[in-house]
């Protein structure tokens with residue numbers, strides 16, 4: 001427990017108390033303590049060991065006891081109790097300029113808003129202006145505040161960037177004369193976050209494309225607009241750069257603007273070795289004549305290379321692999337035959353088992369493992385032994401209805417408790433087709449403890465898959481401080497699978513960890529973790545992360561048929 005963590009906990013407690021309209025002095029006590037701990041200048045743990053907590057300004061008996069509890073157990077009951085009373089998204093609203101605890105509470109209590117995204121929707125729909133103490137002007141200020149917050153937090157999560165780009169490309173593709181339209185930059189490489197959006201269009205006449213782009217409803221402000229490039233800022237505060245170029249130069253342009261910069265620098269070096277110079281416009285020979293490349297394949301071929309998938313273009317060994325003709329045959333979305341984690345209304349999902357199965361089937365999947373949360377997580381309607389028994393009957397009924405076109409497997413997302421034990425008894429787990437284990441609480445425990453919990457779960461003979469190992473939420477919550485190397489080693493030894501959670505805010509394992517897992521021969525699973533029917537579309541982000549980690553179809557369990565997956569479980573249990 002370092003100073004920063006303890007300070008953050010106290011400051012969050014102050015926020016929650018403020019939203020609850022608690023006594024001012026109590027709120028200020030937590031705030032002052034948080035500030036003084038953050039500014040302490042020496043490890044709080046040392047002060048605690050020396051028994052001198054109460055010498056810190058603002059720390060009296062009560063707060064000293066709380067720090068003591070945190071240091072000894074890694075947890076704080078009072079904090080957990082408070083957190084359970086106010087949704088995380090409501091606390092997050094306090095980061096919005098001009099939204100204080102009183103307003104956050106108002107939005108939550110009056111309109112049931114529990115996230116910044118929901119708040120934005122409500123503001124756009126004009127639902128905030130009629131609340132007590134609000135008005136059209138203050139509603140507008142909330143929207144501006146959200147945009148400012150997004151600009152400040154900087155990088156855009158992949159899922160948000162993807163949606164925006166699809167929405168922008170659609171009308172551009174309809175402009176007469178447009179031959180090609182595609183994302184470039186970090187989005188095409190499917191990085192987990194994207195700085196700004198880079199779009200490329202091939203057309204002989206740029207102006208109609210630029211004109212259409214400037215008039216899109218997403219545009220808040222045109223930053224610059226010329227014959228080759230237009231930059232805009234969206235209402236959400238995201239910058240989008242559009243470049244339009246002649247179709248004959250598409251290959252060099254899309255290659256250049258896809259990046260990464262590091263990858264491009266290596267390519268330019270290879271070109272120079274061959275007496276060529278590579279730019280976004282063309283490849284130039286020493287005598288000044290140009291080689292125009294209409295496709296990316298031609299660019300790579302001119303440098304003596306096979307085409308390299310964008311997800312690999314980070315200068316992490318892909319150039320060497322390409323030169324030696326040993327690029328991996330990367331997994332593709334169409335390789336997935338099933339999904340081994342989705343939720344239903346039996347826990348915190350929003351659709352029935354049948355609806356979810358049909359949605360998965362509609363996306364070409366052949367099987368799915370239903371994994372509702374076990375009780376311990378404290379989500380509404382978690383499953384215990386009795387619910388799992390009743391759910392089994394529903395699974396059989398759904399499978400009968402689907403008549404062999406799709407198979408639902410019986411599973412659970414069982415909570416790994418703070419002490420590493422599981423939330424359901426072994427005999428209940430033994431009844432299920434596959435078991436997914438996950439750590440959702442106590443992510444702030446020390447490195448050794450969190451790692452030991454994950455490894456204990458992996459070694460439990462009933463567990464098949466460890467879900468989202470770090471528990472991070474990109475841009476919102478750091479993952480646990482966990483020894484991924486040790487977790488992967490344990491999985492390799494036990495023959496268990498590790499999840500790549502496809503939710504674009506998780507992508508957990510991340511690309512770098514996937515790469516290590518592949519090296520160690522760990523079996524991977526790409527799971528949607530769907531909570532609603534449309535969430536099965538998120539699988540693309542999981543597959544992209546697998547590709548960024550150099551994974552092939554053979555590395556990923558759910559590229560196999562349902563029989564092969566069940567055989568994988570059985571052979572381990574022999």
Ligand code: DGT
Nearest residue numbers: 185186194195196198256257258259260261264265
């Ligand atoms: P981002 O926006 O921070 O997520 O990352 P990128 O990769 O999209 O970078 P961005 O938007 O600055 O530039 C898009 C691509 O343009 C980049 O991936 C490679 C290319 N590029 C930009 N600046 C340079 C440069 O100075 N040298 C080279 N070789 N390529 C560049």
Ligand code: CA
Nearest residue numbers: 185186196197
């Ligand atoms: Ca970019």
Ligand code: CA
Nearest residue numbers: 196197198241
């Ligand atoms: Ca850019």
Ligand code: ZN
Nearest residue numbers: 343348373531
């Ligand atoms: Zn859930």
